[in-house]
Amino acid sequence: MGRCAAVQVVKIDEEMGKCSGQELKFFNFINGGVAMAGTFRFTFGPWNIHEGADPFGPEVRSTISFNDKLSLYKELGFDGVQFHDDDAVPDLDSLSRNEVIEQAKAVRNTLKDHGLEAEFVAPRLWEDPRTIDGAYTANDPEVRRYARERSRLSLDIAEALDTDLIVLWLAREGTYIRESKDSKTATDHLVEAINGMLNANPDIRIAIEPKPNEPMDHAFLPTTGHALAIAALTDDPDRVGVNIESAHAILAGMDPSDEMGFALAFDKLWSVHLNDQNGLKFDQDKSFGSVDLRRAFNQVRILDRHDYGKRGEWVGLDVKAMRTQKDAVSTRHLSNSREAFLALLEVSRSLDQNRIDELIAERDYEALDRLIIMALLGRT
Ligand code: GLO
Numbered sequence: 001m002g003r004c005a006a007v008q009v010v011k012i013d014e015e016m017g018k019c020s021g022q023e024l025k026f027f028n029f030i031n032g033g034v035a036m037a038g039t040f041r042f043t044f045g046p047w048n049i050h051e052g053a054d055p056f057g058p059e060v061r062s063t064i065s066f067n068d069k070l071s072l073y074k075e076l077g078f079d080g081v082q083f084h085d086d087d088a089v090p091d092l093d094s095l096s097r098n099e100v101i102e103q104a105k106a107v108r109n110t111l112k113d114h115g116l117e118a119e120f121v122a123p124r125l126w127e128d129p130r131t132i133d134g135a136y137t138a139n140d141p142e143v144r145r146y147a148r149e150r151s152r153l154s155l156d157i158a159e160a161l162d163t164d165l166i167v168l169w170l171a172r173e174g175t176y177i178r179e180s181k182d183s184k185t186a187t188d189h190l191v192e193a194i195n196g197m198l199n200a201n202p203d204i205r206i207a208i209e210p211k212p213n214e215p216m217d218h219a220f221l222p223t224t225g226h227a228l229a230i231a232a233l234t235d236d237p238d239r240v241g242v243n244i245e246s247a248h249a250i251l252a253g254m255d256p257s258d259e260m261g262f263a264l265a266f267d268k269l270w271s272v273h274l275n276d277q278n279g280l281k282f283d284q285d286k287s288f289g290s291v292d293l294r295r296a297f298n299q300v301r302i303l304d305r306h307d308y309g310k311r312g313e314w315v316g317l318d319v320k321a322m323r324t325q326k327d328a329v330s331t332r333h334l335s336n337s338r339e340a341f342l343a344l345l346e347v348s349r350s351l352d353q354n355r356i357d358e359l360i361a362e363r364d365y366e367a368l369d370r371l372i373i374m375a376l377l378g379r380t
């Protein structure tokens, strides 16, 4: 520990290479958070700045153009952008493949001008009138063909944007009534669609974003376990992982940090969508930590303990502003969520791990409980 504490700033890289993981944590801590903040890089998608419409009422805020949104990223503390295919290339269904690629390249240049990077591209397969009852798992083979072709365009867009990551949120891959689709056949169709992408581009990786319901009643890939299991059925399991969203895990009755730990054990946690959720209701996408601070703390802790981000993984947020927010403060949910993450990171790194280990060895979980609660309350 002493050697690391004495590292000269000019030799940080060289010396840090010699430190153990535990020493590095300590090093980060004593450096007042400077190194810590550098460890995690944050992203969100342009849909996270929005007009506030909900199923029961119209928009309540004015539209901010895509380019104006890009100008906000850095000041909010974000370095990367998550894309739907048509966030990058609007109306892509009406364009030729070359036109799609050219437009995506122009977006990459705009990103560079803003000092931003693309994290992933997600094919938006849930808004087209053809995909009302599913895209990859539609009963109509023509619809399935459309979905697979559109997904291949997402690969081109990803390549043009300099990212190798595709996120699959399988919005309409499920049923409203059990008898409408055969779940074995649907699973085969999902594998076929994923294989189509893997085989079309040997460099891309696919992160499935599981969700148990909404918009469908029952989704075919509701949990991390389902996503990792279907990965094993594909032609290249090593290139299929997960993007875990906190709210989706909660809706599935799971603890998000345990879902993350499970995926980390498989080396499959390639993105996260941090947010919060008040119990079993519609998908709320609330600001990170706004409902259950301890649940948020445990997500930060599992990510930090296992060096999430060391291979370039981003900390993604998928949060929505409350409908009440006025235009001038309609991005607070993003900066607040990032701030909450960094504050919880500080709490986690400040904990006395030796004391925690002792309490675990003594099985004194009441004392451990108190230690965590007091740390979260800032009363250590
Ligand atoms: C909705 C999902 C959605 C996806 C996004 C990226 O429940 O969380 O926001 O994350 O479309 O594919």
Ligand code: MG
Binding pocket: 169, 209, 245, 273, 318
């Ligand atoms: Mg999401």
